[in-house]
Amino acid sequence: MLRGRMAGGGRAQAAPDAAYDRAIFLMLDGARGDLFADLLRAGELPQVARHIVEPGAHATATTVFPSVTGVAYAPYLTGCFPQRTNLTGVRWLDRKKYARRNLSASRFRSYAGLGHYMWDRDLSTDVRTLFELVRPSSNIFGTISRGTGLHRNSFYLRRVPWALKFHLTGDWAPIDERSNTHLYRAAGRPRERFTFHTTLQIDEHSHHDGPFSPRVREGYRRFDQMVGELARRLSDKGRLERTLLVLGSDHGHGEVHAHFDLAAWVAARGLATLSYPKAFGRRWFSSEAAVMVGGNGMGQIYLRGAGWAADESGEERLAHTPGLVDDLLAEPAVDLCAWGRADQAVEVRSRRGAATVRLFDDRVEYRVHGSDPFGYGPLPERLDRRAALKETQETNYPDGLVQVAQLFGAARTGDLLISAARGYDLGGDAGRRSFRSGHGSLHRDHMAVPVAMNHRFDTTAVRTVDLCPSILTLLGEPVLPCLDGESLITQRRPLPSS
Ligand SMILES: [Zn+2]
Structure with missing residues (x-):
């Protein structure tokens, strides 16, 4: 097993040929590839442009089928398609277990409600997550956490109370604000090597109001402000140049009538x-x-x-x-x-x-x-x-x-x-x-998603599974040979001195 490399002074030490000593992944759940590109082009995401796209690149990538939350997080974290992760939907049946194990809790599943806690257990043990490969790592509200350990998994304890609050108020923005404070705290931890953060208001508000609604557009802008604040904090500590910033979405959204x-x-x-x-x-x-x-x-x-x-x-x-x-x-x-x-x-x-x-x-x-x-x-x-x-x-x-x-x-x-x-x-x-909008299908509305990184990458044809091996490459970690994704990194650089 690979372990995080610790320097004597308590700061994360990069692998010998790393270009960055840590990575922060920003999941923009439910963001459409076309709308993100339009907002970027129109100058409405100035912080994303300045801190991520200008030093690096942006592309409209293709996610996995089914284009649903969780199922489509795992490819970013493992570099593998759903066939290998065995997360085949937000609801599934395992026909052999259904036939033979009448009392098993794994005969069929829905990840709604308490089923949320089964993602890590259900993820195939044949795949490895970035949380396991790049330690210490933490997860801020993502559905998959295998490898972080319990105390670095803010999803585990807070998901249910936050989701209940959302059902009462219908407004996810204050919940994202709270998860942003967890992100800033993680960014301040000097030894942390991989952080996974989720922004959920675009997805939640798209379901309610439609993917092009004013409230959803506002969600993209709030995400942009968060990127600005994150970059400012990293820069204040002299860590911005040494931090790989990656953003991606799990699926788009299409109006339902x-x-x-x-x-x-x-x-x-x-x-x-x-x-x-x-x-x-x-x-x-x-x-x-x-x-x-x-x-x-x-x-x-x-x-x-x-x-x-x-x-x-x-x-x-x-x-x-x-x-x-x-x-x-x-x-x-x-x-x-x-x-x-x-x-x-x-x-x-x-x-x-x-x-x-x-x-x-x-x-x-x-x-x-x-x-x-x-x-x-x-x-x-x-x-x-x-x-x-x-x-x-x-x-x-x-x-x-x-x-x-x-x-x-x-x-x-x-x-x-x-x-x-x-x-x-x-x-x-x-x-x-x-009601108003959904996802899951093979159609472009659901499959085309934004990805961006503050390091240049080959943008000609991108799948979301390609981000995992790209992150491993830039952190100087070995890339497992059995992945469905391929590294998009064509040029590396030496790690800047701090
Ligand atoms: Zn989602």
């Missing part, structure tokens, strides 16, 4: 269906299907098929329920359907067309049957993973080929994945909270 209750729709076909929020009834032990919707733009359907523990592919399970995909695609709320075949290939269908995707470690194979389900122009049948992003990043489905396929293969992935059409959400219980 219609609700489609995917779970009720599946149940109406006569299938005994397990779904939240009613998961603790008689379906605990026996169901024929499970529907798990997250961010409300993405739904996973799990089918019993020949039995929950039977070794079948998604395609074989779908064959037990004929017509399901056709009927789903007749619903305007459903945009894309995807399922796995026995030979590991992934089938994708939409009203536009059908195709087969195969994802390998180094490349993607894409075969269109008739017309393209994403509506892409002509693409080569074989692309390396980076080329698959370059070819699609300006379209409505940036990185769609890699993202639709990377989710299959995890124990908690559904048999059939649904990406909602623009303007729709898939959660019948959504009305209470996620």
